[in-house]
Amino acid sequence: MSLAEVNHVQVAMPWQQVQWEGLLARLQEGRMPHALMLRGEEGTGKNQFALALAQLLLCNRPVANTACGKCKGCQLNLAGSHPDLAILEPEEAGKAIKVDQVRAVVDFVGKKAQLDGFRVVLVSPTEAMNVNSSNALLKSLEEPGEKTVLILVSHQITGVLPTIRSRCQVMDFPIPNRQQALSWLNTLVRDAAKSEKLLNVAGGAPVRALALNESEWLGERATVLQQWLAVLSGKRDPVRTADGWAQYPLKDLMAWLLAWQIDLVKLVSVGGRDIMNQDLRQDLQAASTMVNLERLFACHDHLLHVKRLLNSQANPNPQLLLEEILLKWSQVRLR
Numbered sequence: 001m002s003l004a005e006v007n008h009v010q011v012a013m014p015w016q017q018v019q020w021e022g023l024l025a026r027l028q029e030g031r032m033p034h035a036l037m038l039r040g041e042e043g044t045g046k047n048q049f050a051l052a053l054a055q056l057l058l059c060n061r062p063v064a065n066t067a068c069g070k071c072k073g074c075q076l077n078l079a080g081s082h083p084d085l086a087i088l089e090p091e092e093a094g095k096a097i098k099v100d101q102v103r104a105v106v107d108f109v110g111k112k113a114q115l116d117g118f119r120v121v122l123v124s125p126t127e128a129m130n131v132n133s134s135n136a137l138l139k140s141l142e143e144p145g146e147k148t149v150l151i152l153v154s155h156q157i158t159g160v161l162p163t164i165r166s167r168c169q170v171m172d173f174p175i176p177n178r179q180q181a182l183s184w185l186n187t188l189v190r191d192a193a194k195s196e197k198l199l200n201v202a203g204g205a206p207v208r209a210l211a212l213n214e215s216e217w218l219g220e221r222a223t224v225l226q227q228w229l230a231v232l233s234g235k236r237d238p239v240r241t242a243d244g245w246a247q248y249p250l251k252d253l254m255a256w257l258l259a260w261q262i263d264l265v266k267l268v269s270v271g272g273r274d275i276m277n278q279d280l281r282q283d284l285q286a287a288s289t290m291v292n293l294e295r296l297f298a299c300h301d302h303l304l305h306v307k308r309l310l311n312s313q314a315n316p317n318p319q320l321l322l323e324e325i326l327l328k329w330s331q332v333r334l335r
């Protein structure tokens with residue numbers, strides 16, 4: 001969902017309280033950083049945190065350190081028409097942020113605030129800016145002007161230009177504690193077993209888990225696993241399998257494969273303590289007797305490389321990537 005479409009008051013997630021309180025303290029001391037970079041795995045609620053902060057900064061009468069939702073600032077904000085808030089995000093999900101969009105924001109930063117308060121720029125995800133767009137934003141990061149805060153969100157910090165990164169105060173948003181994530185998820189899903197499974201599938205990222213709950217293809221996970229294992233055991237052709245997988249969202253598919261591989265490593269090396277995909281233990285256990293650990297590591301490195309590629313502006317061919325992933329995977333088998 002586009003950040004510009006959010007029309008209700010946001011709060012920080014339960015697992016973001018340390019980061020939230022740290023910023024509140026700085027705000028109260030009048031030491032709010034001009035540029036923040038919220039970085040971490042996708043699907044943990046960084047966008048929500050960024051919005052909550054933007055709303056708080058633009059609220060005229062915060063209540064308990066949260067935007068009140070009623071004042072003029074909040075009303076403008078929730079109507080999507082606050083003159084002192086600029087949101088920079090791809091016009092289409094998964095696409096690049098265009099340099100023209102960045103230039104408009106640079107103009108915005110160069111002007112005076114319309115209302116008597118902060119001006120806020122949200123950028124998400126930062127890695128959606130290519131080199132030209134990033135360079136266009138640099139000036140705003142260097143001289144943001146008084147009471148201006150730029151909040152940048154990044155799911156893949158290696159995809160962000162170092163010159164951008166170095167001008168921001170970086171805050172880490174790791175995958176949350178499992179119990180905390182589960183209890184949050186379960187208040188929304190209202191099914192403990194399903195929440196467990198969703199969180200596994202999402203690699204521990206609760207907001208992604210919730211999104212998966214609403215997606216149609218979660219039921220395909222078992223099929224994908226069986227096909228993946230059949231490629232490993234040599235019973236299924238990697239290229240043909242890649243063809244069939246073209247129907248799935250590649251980023252989510254990657255999250256499954258990465259989590260399964262990590263579990264395999266745990267099963268081979270430490271007997272499978274704390275594996276993420278408890279519901280798939282039996283299948284993964286069987287597979288763990290078939291893998292060459294060294295080649296599994298190499299295959300995992302390759303997957304991480306592909307993940308970075310997908311988050312970059314490289315615009316790779318998904319079909320070829322899938323073929324490459326599955327060919328490498330087929331070579332992990334012990335022989």
Ligand SMILES: [Zn+2]
Nearest residue numbers: 059068071074
């Ligand atoms: Zn307010």
